[in-house]
Amino acid sequence: MAHTDVSRPSNVPLLVLSGVLLLYGALVASGVFEGMFKALHTHKAIDLMEVLSFVLGGIGLLSALLRQGRMNKPLTNFDTFVLETVPGILFIMVLAMGIRWFLEPVVVMMSGALVPTLGFKIHKVLNLNYVVLGILVGIVITNSWGIPSFAAAGVKTARFVLKMGVILLGARYSFAELAKLGMVSVWMIGFFVLGTVFLVLFLGKIFKQPKSMTGVLSAGMGVCGVSATVACAPVVKAKCSEMAYTIGTILGFGILCMFAFPTIGKIVGMNPTQFGAWAGTGILNSAQVAAACLAFNAVDIKTLKVGEIFNITRVLFLPIIVLVLATWYGRSSGQRLTFKEVVVDKFPLFILGFLLLFFMSSLGVFSPSGHYKGKYLDFSYNQRTEVTPEELDVLAKAQAAGIPGLNEEERAAFADLVKQRQIAGNFDERDNKTVFDTTARHRMDALESILARAKGGEITISADVKSALGHAIKQVHKKSKTIVTLTDAMIWFFAYGLIGLGMQITKKSLAQAGGWPLVMGGISGVAKATLSFIVVMYFVKDVVLK
Template sequence: MIYTHRSPALLIIGIVMLAWGWLNQSGAADGLQAWLHPGVYKEHKQAVEKHQAAEKAAADKAAAEGQPAAEAKAMKPGKFDALKAGQAQFATIFGGIFCVIGLLVLAMKPKEGHLDYYISIFPGMAFILSIAFVVRWGLDPMFANWGKAALPTLGWDFAKILNLNYVVLGIVIGMIVVNVFRIPGWAANGVRTARFFLKTGVVLLGTLYSAAELAQLGALSVVMIGVFVLGSVWLVLLAGPRMGASNSMTGVLSSGVGVCGVSAAVAASPVVNAKAVDIAFTLGTILLWGVLCMFIFPTIGHLLGMGPVQFGAWAGTGILNSAQVAGAALAFDPHGIQTLKVAEIFNITRVLFLPIIVVWLAAWYVKREAGAQKINLSQVLVAKFPVFVLGFLGLFILSTMGVFAPAGHYQGKYFSSTEIKEDKLLKEKDIAALQAALPKVTAPEDNRALQDLIANKKLATREQDVLLRGVAKMEGLDKGAKDALGNAHKAAWHDSKIIKAYRDWIAWLFAFGLTGLGMQITVASIKQAGGKPLIIGSAVGLIKAIGSLIVVLLFVREFV
């Protein structure tokens, strides 16, 4: 079978990407970028004006003193320059690669074999990546601007509440492409790389964790996940036979609904001798329910004013499928990674319950089906356990040991008093506000920490930070003092450069994977979810979602 289509599509995509890189590098796209990023552009314009005024003042001073004018200093690149440089670099690298392979596709006479197979993947990958570019660099900031612009009229930011960010827009555009236009033949093979990139993103997430944060989430995560995973499996096993579903259908559905969707359903299928139709119906149910949750969860999260830790815990417990957990977490918090991290910790924890579920299902199935074949459970586990989870754990261990970032980092940030820059020290008005608040802080330890902060104009130790975070939440403290404490906290916590790089990689891997995932959600797959499995799965899914929401709201607190 020949996989490569001799189409100029890849070359065209490559040329368009190279053109976008050049437009950004030359400054020709500045007008468009300024329209898409008005806040960053305003800062850039102010910095340019300030720089020009300083240059002019220096030149005037030199002229007045009869000295020759000093050489003009180059302006330090700001956020706007970094934004353009990043896009230019990204588009040029990928544009170049796609142009070279695009020419190869047109020039070569494909022969059946591995080379043909691997080359056939690139046009589809370029297709997804170009959509991810448009969505992340164009539609995402555009909707964010429209949401903010409509705020005074509507009273709410529709883009934020409806989660019209790059994740949701990517999936929606993917769904439109597959259901309205169909995926072009030349792109079909590349679209199937989406799940691989999602899994890669999940493994790489391990670099962002350290035991410090897992210690705070760990026990709660394990107890919550345990209760909801095992409870959901039990509910499906109870409801399935009563509603007339076959044992094999019930078994696969229970694993899919209880653990982590698709992989769990597939892993459980040999244990309960499932037929292809059982797996297909289960996957359809999980997919439909997962997509619904992905759209509904972030909106409810915003309406209830949930923080990243709370929402991450809820999504990681209540949503059935790993990909949709990531989608909902990113939709809720598209520009940070905190929610995604918490959601993935909960999500990954539930994968670890798979061996228990498999053993349970085997026992349940054997008991119900007197004539079931003997199944070797250890063989099923070795064959079906998702190995990429081990990669996540491996990178997490290395991260905890401090291989990638300062060992004490929390969500990619680390505390350092010595690295606080001069311009980040507390200002006079902050000091005045804190001095006014001093008599209200009666606890001796807190009062001493506040006095030290006032004296040093910065936090000296992490213990001080912890104490003063508590003070900032005190009732009766005025806004000026709260803001000052917030500024001191922000100044002492630094972003790790390497963690920022990992975050970028993960965001792109997920943007790519989820856009591709959208291209796999066909109307047919949604229709396939009809019937009994949909009713059972949705009922259990709803109980799980509501139950976990209540538990999260009652017991999970933000701690940073």
């Protein structure tokens, strides 16, 4: 349906972005940046850089041409939902690419250079990987220059894209994983959501606070942060100041948790299941749960898989909490809500998409018969086939110390693993897949030989080295090409979505934190994080995740 509004932001930023992307793609293809990429250790992503730059630049240029032709015409749905979003989408994608391939490696290098002064790697303590940096960049942009007007419409797609990421994640679960994780999450979320809601209601009574304020705060602190506040504020008739204080408190608490949780989790040696469970329970805002999980481990997505199950469980608890609060509040106000208002209107449809992908994957839709587990080896250059930074440290130290008894081939494969951080062929041969994969397969065989000989007692390697080698081999064993592609897309969707959501966190909204919501929120938030930490450490065991 067209309407009479003909105002559109200028086409110049879109043309500039498209031009920059196309030029960048051409320069990458020409090889002039190869030395720099090797120094930054991003050379393995050269092919992806080329593809993304040309595809996005092409889309941008085409959109700019279409927009130019429609500049003084009324906006149609195609304009509003497609054409006008392209500049913002490109804006976020350029940021995501810049953060992943330039900012993150530079931060890592600077962090390494600061070790003599600080005595530790600051990027490890603050978990400054591309996900956390993406959110921070989003926050900095929105609070300094503001979201550029040309990008405003596109930035709004972040929520949709993040939901798409969760939907794609559905393809990565097995029935067993979902059953085990689902059981743990239902128990933990059930206990902590209801526990926190009732704790806040109790605190409200003790501190003699109005029901509207206690109600909205209890939902925010108990269920899923700002999302629950948004869903429950109309139900408990919260006043403006109460909503503002609650949202400010939750946002501030969430950002602190996003930095603190991964660091604490690593210090105490949590496994992916434990950390995902703790973050999924203790962190209030669901976007920050995803960020913390990816900050804890961005190499593979085990932690994210656990955290998102907890996120989804929380969302499914939301209608229950709305119902509880509506009953609690409605008793005094005489208000009644319908099933449609509580469940249907608030049910997040993306969960159906998540379940659809899960069932399709479980039924083998994405895994042709030739791709059963272990059959398909993926030696392509990608972070998901790499060992973790901690494992890399272990391997590098073992290599420096020397492992007695290794034959030439094993030693070379070990050295290459440390150099490339993954099992792969030679970088210069990456365009010839057959040669590249054959070299990689020989290296994998050599590493398997090390493990076999260590098991047989012929050579001695530490348990940490064994574990790192085992993980390196496991990283290249994939279930199916389609699932690998879906996972790659998913990681970019998460990075994109979190940058866009970072842009929604303003200092003005953070400044609203205060009043009794800050006091009660602080007490209940810290209590929830601490108790869930104890429960996770003592009662949650590792779940074998693929």
